[in-house]
Amino acid sequence: MMRDKYKDIFEAGTDLPLVEDFYTIQGEGYHTGKPAYFIRIGGCDIGCRWCDSKISWNPKEHRLISVEEVVRKAVESPAKSVVVTGGEPSLYNLEPLCSELKKHNIENFLETSGAYEITGEWDWICLSPKANKAPVESSYKKANELKFIIFDLEKDFALAEEHAKLVGDDCLLYLQSEWSQYVHNIKAIVEYVKNNPKWNISLQSHKFMRIP
DSSP states (O other): OHHHHTHHHHHHOSEEEEEEEEEEEOOSSTTTTOEEEEEEEOOOSSOOTTOSOGGGSOGGGSOEEEHHHHHHHHHHSSOSEEEEESSOGGGSOOHHHHHHHHHTTOEEEEEEOOOSOOOSOOSEEEEOOBTTBOOOHHHHHHOSEEEEEEOOHHHHHHHHHHHHTTSOTTOEEEEEEOGGGHHHHHHHHHHHHHHSTTEEEOOOHHHHHTOO
C-alpha cells in the first residue's frame, strides 16, 4: 500500500512531492473567482477513471520539496490565500505546511477526498468524496464545503445525497459535472438543483476561461 511504502515521508510532512505550484484564479466551488496560489501534491491511491490530474498519482515522479521552500514561493506571489490539492493531500501530515503558511498570515484552503485523517489547521476544507474510497468519519465533520462530482447521472445524485447526510448542517453543498460529461450532464444537474435547493452548482470556470 502506498501509505506503508512512503510512511516516513507521509508522517513527517516537512518535505512534499510537488507536482506543480502556480498563482491563478480559483475556478470551482465556494471560492470561485478568488486569486490563489495552488500547491498540488503528488500521491493518490484512489484512482478515479475520470481524474484530470493523473500525473499526480505516483509521488515518485515528483521531486521532494521542503515546506519552507514551497511556502516561500507562495509568499513571493501576490496571493493572500493558498489552495492545497492533489493527488490526495490527506495522505500526508500537513501540520508543518499549515504552520508555515500561518506564519505569513496566508489563508489556507484544502481540497481533499477525505479518504484519510485530515491534519493541520485550515481556514476552509472542500471535501470531494470519491466512489472508490469513502471519506473517513472525521473528514465529514471538518468539511466547510461538500463538492460532489457528477459523472454517471444514474448513480451519482444518489451517492451525493448519501454523503450530504454525513456533513454538518452548516456545510455548503455543491454538485459539479465531470468535465468530459458537461454537455451531457448539465441540464440534468440544473433540474436536480432546482428541485433540491439545498444544493448549489459548481462550474469549472477556469476551464471555460482557459486559464490554468
